[in-house]
Amino acid sequence: WPEGAITKVLEKSSLHPKPAGLVLQYGTAGFRTNAKQLDHIMFRMGLLATLRSRKTKATIGVMVTASHNPEEDNGVKLIDPMGEMLTATWEDFATQLANTEQKELLAALKDIINKEAINMKLEAEVFVGKDTRSSSASLSQAVLDGVHALGGQSKDYGLVTTPQLHYMVCCQNSHGQYGEATVEGYCSKLSQAFLALSKNASNRTDDQKHLFVDGANGIGAPKLREVESHLKKQLQISIFNDGSRGKLNHQCGADFVKVQQKPPTGVEISPGDRCCSFDGDADRIVYYYTDSRGFFHLLDGDKIATLISTFLKELLVQAGLDLKIAVVQTAYANGSSTRYLEDTMKVIVRCTKTGVKHLHHAAQEFDIGVYFEANGHGTVLFSKTAEEKVQLLAKSTNINDERKRAALLLQNTVNVINQTVGDAISDMLLIEAILAIKGMTVQQWDAIYSDLPNRQLKVTVSDRRVIETTDAERRAVSPAGLQEAIDGLVKKYKQARSFVRPSGTEDVVRVYAEADSQESADALAHEVSLAVHRLAGGVGAEPKPL
Numbered sequence: 394w395p396e397g398a399i400t401k402v403l404e405k406s407s408l409h410p411k412p413a414g415l416v417l418q419y420g421t422a423g424f425r426t427n428a429k430q431l432d433h434i435m436f437r438m439g440l441l442a443t444l445r446s447r448k449t450k451a452t453i454g455v456m457v458t459a460s461h462n463p464e465e466d467n468g469v470k471l472i473d474p475m476g477e478m479l480t481a482t483w484e485d486f487a488t489q490l491a492n493t494e495q496k497e498l499l500a501a502l503k504d505i506i507n508k509e510a511i512n513m514k515l516e517a518e519v520f521v522g523k524d525t526r527s528s529s530a531s532l533s534q535a536v537l538d539g540v541h542a543l544g545g546q547s548k549d550y551g552l553v554t555t556p557q558l559h560y561m562v563c564c565q566n567s568h569g570q571y572g573e574a575t576v577e578g579y580c581s582k583l584s585q586a587f588l589a590l591s592k593n594a595s596n597r598t599d600d601q602k603h604l605f606v607d608g609a610n611g612i613g614a615p616k617l618r619e620v621e622s623h624l625k626k627q628l629q630i631s632i633f634n635d636g637s638r639g640k641l642n643h644q645c646g647a648d649f650v651k652v653q654q655k656p657p658t659g660v661e662i663s664p665g666d667r668c669c670s671f672d673g674d675a676d677r678i679v680y681y682y683t684d685s686r687g688f689f690h691l692l693d694g695d696k697i698a699t700l701i702s703t704f705l706k707e708l709l710v711q712a713g714l715d716l717k718i719a720v721v722q723t724a725y726a727n728g729s730s731t732r733y734l735e736d737t738m739k740v741i742v743r744c745t746k747t748g749v750k751h752l753h754h755a756a757q758e759f760d761i762g763v764y765f766e767a768n769g770h771g772t773v774l775f776s777k778t779a780e781e782k783v784q785l786l787a788k789s790t791n792i793n794d795e796r797k798r799a800a801l802l803l804q805n806t807v808n809v810i811n812q813t814v815g816d817a818i819s820d821m822l823l824i825e826a827i828l829a830i831k832g833m834t835v836q837q838w839d840a841i842y843s844d845l846p847n848r849q850l851k852v853t854v855s856d857r858r859v860i861e862t863t864d865a866e867r868r869a870v871s872p873a874g875l876q877e878a879i880d881g882l883v884k885k886y887k888q889a890r891s892f893v894r895p896s897g898t899e900d901v902v903r904v905y906a907e908a909d910s911q912e913s914a915d916a917l918a919h920e921v922s923l924a925v926h927r928l929a930g931g932v933g934a935e936p937k938p939l
């Protein structure tokens with residue numbers, strides 16, 4: 394152990410005591426609950442990140458955020474060396490450390506050190522970032538206390554989006570190969586690639602360049618302003634819900650828009666205006682517009698994945714590159730999107746459990762893996778071979794103009810994408826570039842396929858862990874009788890599908906249903922909610938019909 398570390402851990406941990414008996418689970422994206430319960434978790438995740446840094450001999454990231462959750466919640470996301478989410482085996486260590494009672498903390502640390510054979514004499518470095526929640530300042534200080542107690546070095550990036558911190562970690566550990574580990578470096582890499590892509594667009598009016606962005610009253614708004622200053626007016630952005638007035642994620646943001654299927658409050662838009670919403674830490678994005686009859690049209694993660702994979706597939710053909718492309722989705726993907734991707738686009742489609750960590754790993758198995766959750770969380774991964782082939786072709790001098798143009802477009806596409814994790818700003822720049830290059834309106838993009846009507850609901854139960862699932866969360870194996878009940882209900886409707894799963898970020902069970910009409914999707918979602926309430930220990934009154 395570094396000199397004095399044991400005393401320091403004991404001393405500092407007493408300043409961040411664990412409430413006796415409190416048990417928290419590592420969820421879909423780390424720990425997440427009411428901010429008042431998280432001080433000891435943050436200190437301990439500072440300790441854990443320092444151990445992880447010694448183990449991997451690399452910089453590790455800790456982001457203090459509860460993303461789409463309400464303002465009073467907070468949470469922590471841990472970032473591994475290449476900018477990906479913390480590896481699954483260490484999630485167990487995180488849970489152990491989080492739930493160890495105060496007097497056994499040292500023993501729990503020693504246990505991890507022994508199991509992982511960690512050399513405590515090695516240097517350690519942890520990058521820390523936070524979102525705009527009022528609780529984030531003191532909670533990120535608790536993380537830093539944990540890092541310093543174990544003798545680690547830290548760099549506090551302060552207010553950044555989650556994907557920006559993922560990017561910094563990757564830049565640092567790739568020794569600058571991925572980019573410069575600064576916010577300025579991030580802005581200039583992405584905007585240069587966007588500007589290079591935009592040169593391939595035909596002349597557009599100011600109206601066509603105009604995009605309305607709902608910042609969810611979170612960190613995305615100020616960070617988008619920084620990027621915008623590099624865009625040389627190629628994109629004209631009006632930012633709403635920028636945090637100057639409204640409450641974080643309240644009646645706004647990507648999660649609200651996706652689940653409620655309506656525009657956020659605080660955005661003044663006219664029919665046909667192209668709009669998008671970020672979530673609280675800007676790792677998700679969804680697009681939408683209203684038509685002349687006032688109907689709302691949502692372009693969610695599935696539509697984004699379709700647009701991006703169509704663009705990439707066309708470029709691969711034009712460039713004459715033989716690279717295998719796949720799209721990774723979750724059970725929430727609209728049935729129409731899966732059918733379109735498989736039957737019309739003829740791309741490989743994979744389905745994983747919810748959580749970007751699962752999608753990310755599945756996408757790594759292909760030359761080009763496009764992964765998106767329907768909620769707008771996603772990115773594109775290029776294998777090393779794919780990137781090398783693109784680079785080589787972009788440099789070559791003895792190819793025709795069409796191949797050259799396609800190769801350069803692919804090269805700039807790689808550069809505009811944040812491959813470490815879903816990134817609302819980077820995704821937005823890519824989508825805007827694609828629409829401009831293809832001369833496509835948001836309505837034309839929407840018309841690629843029609844979504845099946847769908848509905849998402851939440852049911853509160855006394856312990857959501859009683860619901861266990863299999864087959865990428867598409868079937869429930871417990872409690873007994875629940876899946877049979879769902880199967881029976883689904884049979885009543887046309888083109889219907891439904892599943893339930895415990896949320897890993899909120900204390901609820903999520904219900905998803907789709908069918909051939911909105912009335913049927915709503916009725917099915919309601920009936921499945923009732924089954925969950927009855928069979929899985931529902932709390933309070935039974936769910937009412939919509």
Ligand code: G16
Binds near residue numbers: 422
């Ligand atoms: C996190 C995860 C996403 C997941 C979402 C909801 O998003 O990163 O992969 O889809 O939670 O998860 P659940 O349904 O388990 O609550 P975010 O944007 O909130 O960090």
